[in-house]
Amino acid sequence: MSDAASSKSSGAARTLDLRRRPRRFERIAEAAIVAVALLSIVSVALILVFVGKEALPVLYSSVVHEEVTPLAMILPREINGHAAYLWQPVSEIPKYNIVPLFLGSLKVTVVALLFAVPTSVAAAVYCAEYASSRMREFLKPAIELMAGVPSVVAGFFALVVLASWIQRAFGTEHRLNAMVAGLGLAFATCPVIFSVSEDALRAVPQSYRTAALALGSTPTQALLRVILPAALPGIGAGVMLGFGRAIGETLIVVLASGNAALVDLNLGHSTRTVTATIAQELGEVVVGSAHYHVLFALGALLFLVTFVVNVITERALHRSRQSLSGSK
Amino acid sequence: MMNRRTTLALFALLALGTLGACARKSSDSKPGEPQATSISVKGSDTMVILGQRWAEAYMKQSAGSTIQIAGGGSGTGIAALINGSTDVCQASRPLKEKEKAEVKAKRNADAIETRVALDALAVYVNAASALKELSLPQLAKIYTGETTNWKDVGGPDHAIVLYGRENNSGTYSYFKEHVLGNKDFAAATQTLAGTSAVANAVKGDAFGIGYGGIAYLEGVHAIAIKKDDASVAIMPSLATAQDGSYPLSRFLLFVTAGQPTGLAKSFQDWVLSPAGQSMIESVGYYPLPKG
Numbered sequence: 010m011s012d013a014a015s016s017k018s019s020g021a022a023r024t025l026d027l028r029r030r031p032r033r034f035e036r037i038a039e040a041a042i043v044a045v046a047l048l049s050i051v052s053v054a055l056i057l058v059f060v061g062k063e064a065l066p067v068l069y070s071s072v073v074h075e076e077v078t079p080l081a082m083i084l085p086r087e088i089n090g091h092a093a094y095l096w097q098p099v100s101e102i103p104k105y106n107i108v109p110l111f112l113g114s115l116k117v118t119v120v121a122l123l124f125a126v127p128t129s130v131a132a133a134v135y136c137a138e139y140a141s142s143r144m145r146e147f148l149k150p151a152i153e154l155m156a157g158v159p160s161v162v163a164g165f166f167a168l169v170v171l172a173s174w175i176q177r178a179f180g181t182e183h184r185l186n187a188m189v190a191g192l193g194l195a196f197a198t199c200p201v202i203f204s205v206s207e208d209a210l211r212a213v214p215q216s217y218r219t220a221a222l223a224l225g226s227t228p229t230q231a232l233l234r235v236i237l238p239a240a241l242p243g244i245g246a247g248v249m250l251g252f253g254r255a256i257g258e259t260l261i262v263v264l265a266s267g268n269a270a271l272v273d274l275n276l277g278h279s280t281r282t283v284t285a286t287i288a289q290e291l292g293e294v295v296v297g298s299a300h301y302h303v304l305f306a307l308g309a310l311l312f313l314v315t316f317v318v319n320v321i322t323e324r325a326l327h328r329s330r331q332s333l334s335g336s337k
Numbered sequence: 338m339m340n341r342r343t344t345l346a347l348f349a350l351l352a353l354g355t356l357g358a359c360a361r362k363s364s365d366s367k368p369g370e371p372q373a374t375s376i377s378v379k380g381s382d383t384m385v386i387l388g389q390r391w392a393e394a395y396m397k398q399s400a401g402s403t404i405q406i407a408g409g410g411s412g413t414g415i416a417a418l419i420n421g422s423t424d425v426c427q428a429s430r431p432l433k434e435k436e437k438a439e440v441k442a443k444r445n446a447d448a449i450e451t452r453v454a455l456d457a458l459a460v461y462v463n464a465a466s467a468l469k470e471l472s473l474p475q476l477a478k479i480y481t482g483e484t485t486n487w488k489d490v491g492g493p494d495h496a497i498v499l500y501g502r503e504n505n506s507g508t509y510s511y512f513k514e515h516v517l518g519n520k521d522f523a524a525a526t527q528t529l530a531g532t533s534a535v536a537n538a539v540k541g542d543a544f545g546i547g548y549g550g551i552a553y554l555e556g557v558h559a560i561a562i563k564k565d566d567a568s569v570a571i572m573p574s575l576a577t578a579q580d581g582s583y584p585l586s587r588f589l590l591f592v593t594a595g596q597p598t599g600l601a602k603s604f605q606d607w608v609l610s611p612a613g614q615s616m617i618e619s620v621g622y623y624p625l626p627k628g
Contacts, residue, residue, distance in 0.1 A: 095524060
């Protein structure tokens with residue numbers, strides 16, 4: 010900084026000279042930063058390649074097809090005259106139906122979002138619009154601190170305390186169930202959705218508020234008709250991040266969901282998610298076996314689901330952002 | 338703009354560094370060498386606590402040697418033995434033929450199973466439950482989902498809540514083979530990681546049923562088992578496990594690739610000595626029958 014200041018007073022030629030030296034250093038620094046940035050992209054890409062490579066044999070390998078075909082992973086199996094979706098990989102006849110697992114993941118994620126979205130968005134609205142600055146300075150870090158709670162702790166809490174409360178309150182048939190796991194997950198997703206939504210709300214220009222109030226709307230009208238719609242893309246992004254966090258979370262659901270691969274929509278029943286299945290079974294499988302490849306296929310599918318959902322919402326958000334700026 | 342060669346060079350450096358670090362690490366530790374003063378023991382969750390007690394006592398009397406005990410399940414331990422990442426595998430079930438063949442192929446030595454202790458696999462229900470006994474066929478029907486209500490086995494009119502172990506567990510395999518006759522567990526069976534988690538779940542669930550090592554009995558009570566509907570019900574105990582009258586007793590094993598050598602051998606010999614065997618009951622399992 011001082012170099013730049015002193016160079017201003019000297020001649021133009023010297024300024025160039027002075028500039029050249031930091032430039033070389035800057036270039037190296039820039040190259041290093043680019044390399045590090047690329048490294049993270051490359052490693053993510055390599056992980057994808059690896060997962061894909063281990064997952065693809067499900068489609069063509071004869072070793073896998075001896076035990077399961079891609080179609081058998083989705084279609085029900087006829088057992089004693091009625092159709093059943095079964096995940097029983099360690100068995101005389103291994104059964105790898107992925108329907109109960111994805112349904113399980115969906116169930117806990119929906120429960121988590123149903124609970125986390127309203128509460129975190131409401132908290133964000135309060136923090137950004139109503140709270141005094143001192144209150145806000147206390148609230149925001151406090152809520153964001155929740156994100157720092159290790160998921161094993163959240164899972165253990167759900168397993169020991171939450172499960173008993175919920176069974177007492179709702180009389181659920183299984184003590185560990187989709188509701189318990191979903192609420193445990195909400196604990197992990199709330200801070201994500203809150204933090205992003207709050208930032209989005211605060212990024213709405215002050216002029217929107219003053220204009221809305223000047224036009225005679227009440228503060229509530231201004232919030233519902235002007236500020237929330239303007240912050241919607243950001244809130245949407247927060248919800249998406251929360252969705253990704255919830256569907257990808259493993260430890261909480263391993264501990265709190267009971268891990269029974271059932272196909273029903275009863276939230277009081279135990280449920281088994283994709284992530285929990287991978288985490289619990291991958292340690293034991295023989296590398297290269299059908300079970301091994303099916304587990305990787307599960308991982309690849311899970312990635313695909315989150316990717317597609319992300320792309321769709323990103324597009325929707327983009328469109329809403331455009332229409333917002335268009336109507337301005 | 339950006340100098341491509343610089344980036345490439347940086348990449349190469351990073352890659353080399355990583356490779357170098359990896360290479361050095363893997364050549365440092367060769368498991369199973371005679372001079373090894375450190376071995377790793379991995380496998381059955383049922384045996385983790387037992388293994389740790391043994392290792393602590395052994396390390397106290399022979400300073401300088403380190404024995405690391407890890408759980409994960411018998412299947413995990415056997416996989417580690419096949420891959421050569423553990424010296425001794427603790428297993429609560431014998432190896433399958435397929436696994437023995439893999440040890441032979443990858444480690445170039447036969448898998449040697451040594452019986453080190455005796456366990457009675459207990460079936461437990463909530464401490465408040467009045468249920469006293471079940472027969473193996475009844476138990477099989479319960480866990481395959483044929484019997485779903487406690488009233489069918491002499492209990493209250495309430496659905497049975499099934500708890501069990503993950504499928505990488507030796508206890509899972511043992512139960513499936515010896516109780517279910519290799520039929521599948523009911524889909525509604527909640528699978529938990531570790532016997533203590535199962536015991537804990539049954540403790541908190543008045544209508545739950547679980548199974549696991551005899552050592553985990555806090556807040557739950559074990560029930561007597563009848564071999565078939567006509568035979569006498571037998572409680573798991575030292576005497577009934579050792580004379581084989583309890584239908585669900587099993588041997589706990591150390592498995593090594595080839596005869597154990599060095600520290601692994603002296604540790605195993607100590608475990609089989611009176612000093613090692615006398616510790617077993619304090620953990621909740623039973624010593625091997627004498628002779």
